[in-house]
Amino acid sequence: MTEIAVLARVHAGGGPLVEQLTCHPRLPLAAATAAGSRLVRIWDFADGRLRELAPVDLGPEPADDRSARRPGGCLPLAWHPEQPLLFVTDGSTLTRWTPGGPPVVEPSPAPYNSLAFSPDGGHLWASPSAAGWETSDVLDLATGATTTARGWDTGVAAHPSGALLATLVSDQDATFCLFARPAGGAMRQLRHTLILDVDGYGTPLFSADGRHLAIRGNAYFDSVDVFELPSLRRVLSTSLGEPGESGEWPSQNLAFGAAPGVLWIGSPTGTLIELDVTTRSAVEHDLLSGLPLSALTATATGHLLAARADGELVLLSVHPTAPAVLGDEAAAFRASTDDVPEDGELEPHLVITDGSGAWSQGDLATVTEAAATDPTWLQLRAAVNRTPAD
Template sequence: MTELAALARVHTAGDGSPVEQLTCHPRLPLVAGTAGGSRLVRIWDFSGGRLRELAHVDLGPEPAEHPTGHWPGQRLPLAWHPEEALLYVTDGTGLTRWTPDGPSKVEPSPAPYGHLAFSPDGDHLWASPSADDRETSDVLDLATGSTGTARGWDTGVAAHPSGALLATLVSDQGATYCLFARPAAGGMRPLRHALILDVDGYGTPLFSADGRHLAIRGNAYFDSVDVFAFPSLRRILSVSLREPGESEEWPQQNLAFGAAPGVLWIGSPTGTLLELDVATREAVEHELLAGVALSALTSTATGHLLAARADGELVLLSAHPAPAATAAAGDDVAAFLAATEDVPDDGDLEDHLVITDGSGTWSQGDLATLTEAAATDPTWLQLRAAVNRVLAG
C-alpha cells in the first residue's frame, strides 16, 4: 500500500463551482482548471510542494449563438505547450493564448474547435474538427499562422513517455477506435494497429509514467475503466464503476497513473481514492479526502496527484512510491512501430486498420466476411455481423 499525504490545499476563488477539468503542464509545475459550464480558466503553480493561484483567463459572457458542435456549459478545450509556460484555450469561436505575461487578445478561430493539442515539438497546434468536415482536423503553424489539414480525431491526444508515439480516439455511436500515431510536421500519422471499443463517450487515453500501460475511461452508457498492456495491447483489466440505471455519478476525470509502476488511482463520488494494482487487481481505499465528492483527479509530471473536490478545494498529494527500475519506454515503442506501418494518406481510415479489443484481433478482410457473432461478443462485432448478413441478402 502507498503512503498518501496531503502536501498543500487551496480553495478556488470565484462562484464556488467545483473544478471538473484539470490539465497539468507536461514538464512545469503548472496546472489549468475549469469548472463545468464556466468560461473562466484558472492556473495554479504547485512548485515546492505548495499550491497558489497564479493567474486566470476569463473568456467573458456566453456568446449569443454557439457555433455548431458547441453548447452552453461545454468544457473548454485546453492545451499546454510541451516545454514553455504557454496555454491555449478555445470556446469554439476564438483562440486565447496565455503566458506568464498575461492572456493575449482573442484570435478568430479558423473553425469551431472542440479539441486542442500541441505537437510534441511545440511548433504546431492541432485542432479538431476542421471547418471542412468532422473527418479532418487542422494543423496550425504557430510561426507562420498558416493552417493545414490532417486526418480527424475527436478527443484529446495522449503522448507516450518516450515522445515517439501518440494515442487519440475516433468515435461514432457504434464503436470507437483508439488510434496510435507517429508525430509528424503535418500532424499525426496514424498507424494500422489500433484498439476498438464499444460505442462512444470515452475520454482521452492515459499512458502510465513508464509507458507500459494505457487506460481508457468511458463510455456513453456506463462508467467503465479499461487498462491495456503496451506494446502488446492485451486487455488486462476491465471494470464498471457504475452500471446502467444506477444514479451515483462518478467524476468524468477520475483516473491518474502515479509514479509507481502498474498503479492506477481512481477518484470516487465519496471522496475516497482507490489505489488499484492493474496486474493483481488488488485495490486499497484511501480515506484521506473522504466526506466530500471528488470532481477531478490527475497526476503531475513528478508523479504527485492533484485532486479537486466538490467544495471547491484543490489538494496536492504526495504518494511516496517504492523505488522501481525505469522501463525501457523507447524500446517498447520501437517494437510497436516495427510490427505495424503507417495508414496511407488517401482512402478511408477504416479500410486500412488491423484492430484488437485486447483479446481478439481482426483485419478488415476478416470483418468483411463476418456474418455470425455470439451474444457474448462485443456489441460492435454483433452489429458488424448483422449488417453483413443484411448485405448478403
C-alpha cells in the same frame, strides 16, 4: 505500502465546481475548468504550494453560437509540451495564455471541440476542421499557416517517450483508439488500432513508464479498460457502476502514478482507490473521504492533484515515488505495424483488436455470425453483413 500525504490545500473560492484538471506535462502548472464555464483558472504548485495565477476569462458567451465544448462540457485547452504556454478555445476564438502578460485572443479558424500540441511544440492540433468531422486542422505556430489532416475527436495523448500518440475516433456503434507517430508536426496514423464498444470515452491515458494505456468511458456505464504495450493486450476491464449508482463518478477520475502499473481512481465518496493493474488488487485511501471528488489528475513529478465538491483543491504526495523508467514499448509498437497511406479512407487499412482478439478488414467484411458474448460492435457488424444489399 503506499503512503499519501497532503502537501497543500486551498479553497478555489466562489465559482463553478472544478470538473477538469489539466497539468502541464513538465512544469508545476495546472489549469482548472468546469462544465459550462468560460473561466479557466490556473495554479502554480512549485515547492509544494498552491498559488493561483492570472486566469483566462473568456467573458460572456458569444452570440454567434460557435461555442466549443468537450464531452463533459468543459472548454478545450492544451498545454505546450515544454513552455508555460496554454491555448484555450471557445469555438469563436483561440486564446493564448502565458504567465508573463495578458492573454492574447485571436479568431479561431473553426469551431474546435478539442486541442492538442504536437510533441515538438511547434504545431497545434485542432478538431474538427471547418471541412467537417472527418478532418482536423494542423496550425503552424511559427508561420500561422493551417493545413487539413485526418480527423480525430477526443483528445490526443502522447506517450512519455514522445514517439507514440493515441487519440479516438468515435461513433455510436464503436470507437477506434488510433495510434500514430509524430511526423513533421503532424500525426501519421498506424495500422494497429484498438476498438471499443459504443462511444462516450475520454482521452486515453498513458502510464508514466509507458507500459500501459487506460481508457475511461463509456456512454452507458462507467468503465475502465487498461491495455499493455506493445501487445495491446487488455489486462484490466472493470465497471465502476451504472450511471447514478453509488453517486456520480467524476468523468475525470483516473491518474497513473509514478509507480509502475498503479492506477489511481477518484470516487464519489472522496476515497482514492489505488489499483494495481497487473494483480488487480486495490487499496482504498480515505484521507479525502467525506466529500465527492470532482476531478483527479497526476502531476509531472508523480504527485496527485484532486478537486473536491466543496471547491477545495488538494495537492497530494505519494510515497514511494521512484522515477518512472521508460522502456522501449513505443518503439516496439511502431516496429510491429505500418503507416496508413496518407490519402484515401482510413478504415480499410486498419488491423483492429479489442485487447483479446484481432480482426483484419477481410475478416470483418465477411463475418455474419456473432455470439451474444461477443463485443457489441462485432454483433452489429455481423448483423449489417447479413442484411441483403439493395
